[in-house]
Amino acid sequence: DVKVTQSSRYLVKRTGEKVFLECVQDMDHENMFWYRQDPGLGLRLIYFSYDVKMKEKGDIPEGYSVSREKKERFSLILESASTNQTSMYLCASRYPGRGYEQYFGPGTRLTVT
Amino acid sequence: AQRVTQPEKLLSVFKGAPVELKCNYSYSGSPELFWYVQYSRQRLQLLLRHISRESIKGFTADLNKGETSFHLKKPFAQEEDSAMYYCALNYGGSQGNLIFGKGTKLSVKP
Numbered sequence: 001d002v003k004v005t006q007s008s009r010y011l012v013k014r015t016g017e018k019v020f021l022e023c024v025q026d027m028d029h030e031n032m033f034w035y036r037q038d039p040g041l042g043l044r045l046i047y048f049s050y051d052v053k054m055k056e057k058g059d060i061p062e063g064y065s066v067s068r069e070k071k072e073r074f075s076l077i078l079e080s081a082s083t084n085q086t087s088m089y090l091c092a093s094r095y096p097g098r099g100y101e102q103y104f105g106p107g108t109r110l111t112v113t
Numbered sequence: 114a115q116r117v118t119q120p121e122k123l124l125s126v127f128k129g130a131p132v133e134l135k136c137n138y139s140y141s142g143s144p145e146l147f148w149y150v151q152y153s154r155q156r157l158q159l160l161l162r163h164i165s166r167e168s169i170k171g172f173t174a175d176l177n178k179g180e181t182s183f184h185l186k187k188p189f190a191q192e193e194d195s196a197m198y199y200c201a202l203n204y205g206g207s208q209g210n211l212i213f214g215k216g217t218k219l220s221v222k223p
Contacts, residue, residue, distance in 0.1 A: 031208060031209055033210075033211075040122065040215060041215060042119075042199060042213045042214055042215035042216050043157075043211075043213040045210065045212075048210060050208055059212075090157065092157075094209050096207050096209065098164075098207055098209075099145070099162065099165075100209060101162065104157040106156045107156065
């Protein structure tokens with residue numbers, strides 16, 4: 001079974017703090033993704049990575065950065081957290097190629113006060 | 114630009130009734146479509162993909178390129194089908210970038 005884990009289930013941070021969200025997958029997937037999930041808006045892609053040290057901006061990258069130093073780990077960084085970044089953050093991974101599904105982590109619910 | 118539309122935010126049906134969750138897409142290339150489901154307090158997971166032409170948990174979905182639709186159907190809804198359903202389009206080719214619809218919450222009443 002593919003396992004995608006995220007470092008925290010719930011996180012509360014203050015405005016202006018630097019926040020790290022960690023994601024680890026154990027299936028040697030090349031592709032990894034970070035989304036935020038908001039009611040009424042669905043999932044929106046923040047950043048993705050096709051390989052180690054590679055990263056690409058998604059649809060809503062502003063205020064975020066990412067790091068992928070190892071194949072199994074993809075980190076999302078909020079440089080200076082703001083209240084509008086309060087959300088559920090989902091990490092996913094997959095093999096490259098058509099037809100493969102994305103496997104999702106359990107999510108991190110981040111509250112910025 | 115690519116787009117996925119799920120017109121219903123909430124769909125409420127009685128147990129045993131047929132259910133259809135609508136999904137329309139806009140994409141200039143060859144579409145690859147998925148349905149993902151999220152049950153309460155569980156992670157998002159794949160329900161089915163159009164290229165497999167499979168039936169999962171009694172659900173089916175047929176890609177209609179003429180109507181640019183990929184509606185999810187089940188003839189007899191069960192209470193355990195209550196969940197959030199997302200339609201997704203792969204616009205990233207082999208890299209698999211997905212664009213998701215905003216989701217439809219299905220509530221099956223006893």
